[in-house]
Amino acid sequence: MAIVVAKIGTVLSAKTLALERFLSSPSSSSSTRGLGLRVVACRSSPSPSTETGISRAQRSMVEAFDPEIPLPEAITPPSSWYTDPSFLALEFDRVFFRGWQAGWTYGLDGTLLKATRITGIKNFKKDEFGLIPLAVATWGPFVLIRFDRHPVPHQNCCIKTVENDWLGSASNILSTNGIDSSLKHVCRREYTIQCNWKVFCDNYLDGGYHVPYAHGDLASGLNLDSYSTLIFEKVSIQRCEGGPTDKDGFDRLGSKALYAFVYPNFMINRYGPWMDTNLVVPVTTTKCQVIFDYFLDVSLVDDKVFMERSLEESERVQMEDIVLCEGVQRGLESPAYCSGRYAPTVEMAMHHFHCRLHECLGNI
Numbered sequence: 001m002a003i004v005v006a007k008i009g010t011v012l013s014a015k016t017l018a019l020e021r022f023l024s025s026p027s028s029s030s031s032t033r034g035l036g037l038r039v040v041a042c043r044s045s046p047s048p049s050t051e052t053g054i055s056r057a058q059r060s061m062v063e064a065f066d067p068e069i070p071l072p073e074a075i076t077p078p079s080s081w082y083t084d085p086s087f088l089a090l091e092f093d094r095v096f097f098r099g100w101q102a103g104w105t106y107g108l109d110g111t112l113l114k115a116t117r118i119t120g121i122k123n124f125k126k127d128e129f130g131l132i133p134l135a136v137a138t139w140g141p142f143v144l145i146r147f148d149r150h151p152v153p154h155q156n157c158c159i160k161t162v163e164n165d166w167l168g169s170a171s172n173i174l175s176t177n178g179i180d181s182s183l184k185h186v187c188r189r190e191y192t193i194q195c196n197w198k199v200f201c202d203n204y205l206d207g208g209y210h211v212p213y214a215h216g217d218l219a220s221g222l223n224l225d226s227y228s229t230l231i232f233e234k235v236s237i238q239r240c241e242g243g244p245t246d247k248d249g250f251d252r253l254g255s256k257a258l259y260a261f262v263y264p265n266f267m268i269n270r271y272g273p274w275m276d277t278n279l280v281v282p283v284t285t286t287k288c289q290v291i292f293d294y295f296l297d298v299s300l301v302d303d304k305v306f307m308e309r310s311l312e313e314s315e316r317v318q319m320e321d322i323v324l325c326e327g328v329q330r331g332l333e334s335p336a337y338c339s340g341r342y343a344p345t346v347e348m349a350m351h352h353f354h355c356r357l358h359e360c361l362g363n364i
C-alpha cells in the first residue's frame with residue numbers, strides 16, 4: 001500500500017490522491033462564503049486577504065483557540081473550525097498538500113514530455129516544468145513521501161530523516177509493538193461520513209471516553225480501566241489492555257490494543273493479530289471520507305471464519321462511530337453552540353491535536 005506523507009504530516013493513500021476533487025469542491029475555493037451567522041468568534045465570512053494570505057476572519061477563527069491555556073482550563077476550538085468553509089480553505093492551504101492536474105505528460109524520470117493546449121504561450125521552457133523530486137522512504141508496511149518546497153537532493157535523504165519527520169520519537173514504541181511489514185493486507189473499506197474531518201479525529205482522540213456509551217460490544221472486549229495516553233511531537237498513542245475472550249474463544253482484540261494518531265489525519269490501530277489504518281480525507285466542511293485498510297497476521301489469512309467475524313465486528317464499531325460523529329456535527333452547527341471543554345484526564349490527545357493544528361494554521 002502506498003502512503004504519501006506531506007512535509008507537514010499530511011497523509012494520503014495513493015488511491016485517494018485525487019486532489020483535484022478537493023480543489024474543485026466549492027468549500028476549497030477562496031471565494032466561498034461563510035454561513036452568515038454572527039456568533040462572536042464562532043462563525044464568520046472571509047474578509048479580504050492580508051499580505052500573509054490569511055483573511056482577518058480566518059485569523060480570528062485560528063486565534064479563538066488558545067493552546068497556551070493548560071488542559072484543565074482549556075476551551076475547545078470554536079464551532080467555526082468545523083462548520084466554516086473558509087476555515088476548511090485555510091486547512092487545505094496550510095495543513096494539506098495541494099496539487100493540480102492539466103493533462104500534461106511526463107517521463108518516468110519526471111521530465112515534461114508533452115504539454116497540451118499551450119498554443120500561443122511565450123517563453124515556455126519544458127525543462128523548467130518537470131515534476132519536482134520528492135524524498136521517498138519506507139517504514140514498516142508504509143511508503144512515505146516527503147513533500148518539501150525545497151526538496152532535499154536524493155543523495156542527502158535517508159530513511160531515518162523521513163521516519164523522524166513522520167513519527168518523531170514515537171517511532172520506537174510503534175516499531176516494538178508489532179506495526180511491521182510481515183502483516184498481510186487483506187481488504188479496504190471506505191466510508192463517507194457527514195461530518196467535518198476533525199470530528200472523526202476528535203472522536204478517535206477522546207481517550208476512550210465514548211467507548212462504554214457508543215460501543216457496548218467493543219467495551220466488553222477491552223479493559224477500559226487500563227486505558228492510557230502518550231503524547232509525542234506529532235503522534236499520540238492510546239493504549240488499552242484486552243478484556244476476557246468470548247465464550248466461544250473468539251478474540252480479535254488480543255491482550256492489548258494500541259491506537260496511534262499521526263498528525264494530521266492518519267491512524268494506525270494494532271490489536272491481537274490485526275492492524276488497521278484509517279485515513280481521514282476532508283471532502284467538504286461537513287463531509288469526509290475515511291479509508292480503512294486491514295492487515296492480518298499471515299498465520300490467520302486462511303481462517304475465513306475468523307477474518308469475516310473480525311471484519312463484521314469492526315464494521316459494527318465503525319457504524320456506531322458514524323452515528324456518533326454525524327450527531328456531533330449537527331450539534332456543532334447549532335447556533336446555540338460555540339466552544340466546549342476537555343475532560344482533562346482522558347482527552348489529552350484531542351487537545352494535542354488541536355494545539356498542533358493551531359500551530360500549523362497560525363504559523364504566519
Ligand SMILES: [Fe+2]
Nearest residue numbers: 210214215321
Ligand atoms: Fe469509537
